Structure formats: C-alpha cells, structure tokens
Amino acid sequence: MTTVAINQAEALERRDALSREIRALVVSKRELTDIVLDALLSAYVNVADETGRLKEVPPVLRKIAEAVALDQLVPTRH
Numbered sequence: 001m002t003t004v005a006i007n008q009a010e011a012l013e014r015r016d017a018l019s020r021e022i023r024a025l026v027v028s029k030r031e032l033t034d035i036v037l038d039a040l041l042s043a044y045v046n047v048a049d050e051t052g053r054l055k056e057v058p059p060v061l062r063k064i065a066e067a068v069a070l071d072q073l074v075p076t077r078h
Contacts, residue, residue, distance in 0.1 A: 006014070026036050048054045067073045 022040065026033055029036060045054070045057055048057050064073070
C-alpha cells in the first residue's frame with residue numbers, strides 16, 4: 001500500500017471536487033440512483049474497514065440519518 005501525503009487544503013479541495021462529480025453522476029443517472037447510492041455506501045464501508053475506521057461508520061450514518069429526518073442535512077466533514 002502506498003501512502004500519499006497532501007496538505008489539508010488540497011485534501012478538502014479534492015474531496016469537494018469528487019463530491020461535485022458524484023452528485024453530477026447521480027443526478028444524470030436518476031434511473032440508477034439506488035444502484036449508485038448503494039455502490040457509494042459499500043465503497044464507504046469498505047474503505048472504512050480497510051483503514052481501520054469501521055467503528056466510526058455507525059455514528060456517522062446515525063448523524064446523517066438524524067439530519068435527514070430533521071431536514072437539516074449539511075455536508076459532513078471528517
């Protein structure tokens with residue numbers, strides 16, 4: 001495994017760019033929304049597992065679910 005070191009500003013910029021591209025993909029493929037979202041969630045859980053952060057997944061997902069229920073969803077930062 002190779003580790004790449006980048007500064008926080010660049011990491012946030014890359015994350016935001018990736019997030020915009022993912023949103024554009026999901027919006028452009030509405031008929032595939034469930035499949036795309038399932039794939040993204042699976043990737044999230046797999047990466048968390050592979051990086052030793054799997055235990056953080058339930059609290060993050062709970063926080064997001066609560067925000068959705070309260071119509072207060074905002075972008076998350078880790």
